[in-house]
Amino acid sequence: MAKRQSTPKIKALVAGNWKMNGIGKQLGEVRKLASAINRKKPNADVMICPPATLLTRMAALKLKGVALGGQDCHADIEGAHTGDISAEMLKEAGAKAVIVGHSERRADYGESDKAVRAKVEAVHRAGMMAIICVGESLKQRRAGETLKIVKAQLRGSLPAVCIAKNTVIAYEPVWAIGSGLTPTIAQVEEVHSALRSALVRRFDDEGAKMRILYGGSVKPANANELMLVPNVNGALVGGASLTAKDFCGILEAYF
């Protein structure tokens, strides 16, 4: 398949969010992924965000072509926060990026836009890239509130100063996550275009260069058409990132 990209000047990012999945025996999947990438050289950056317990072990594999990321962080550098991990700790463990504001965290832990924004600032402070998730619920979509919701999340979750190098947006409709449902191409295009306009209004040239990923039931069968949508600059993949076979199937869109 020809190498193609929806927005030619922006290099795409395809990131796998392993969520709370993966123990040592799954490291083999990342090795397989790396060897496929080095053979086929996709026209996209590739990242895996494993559970924090696997970060150092994945980093120790020193795999070329697969960057690593964390799935969440605390806003502080250190302190009395049992069970939490700081951005600096993730960086030391080998992460280059951190997902923040995932809808599962917004729902499970009541993370507000303000809390997400503090985490984005922490990721930037540590010198890493924040992958900031926004997305509407099914109820909000049915009520015609999608654009209002995602723009408000964007406004509230992003610090005043963001550049394309340290900021990636992921549009993940909550109802499309893990459900096998995806929005229509027209719906994806509408949201991504609204997000692009909001980013440009706020960050000028940097906003024009920021990557906007689509996430929610991305799989080999739908990746190609989704990745061709204007202003879709890659994907944030859950379930299908857990095996090298499915993840490579998605990367086909960039081979």
Ligand code: 13P
């Ligand atoms: P699925 O690809 O499993 O729908 O998950 C998407 C997601 O939440 C990625 O962050």
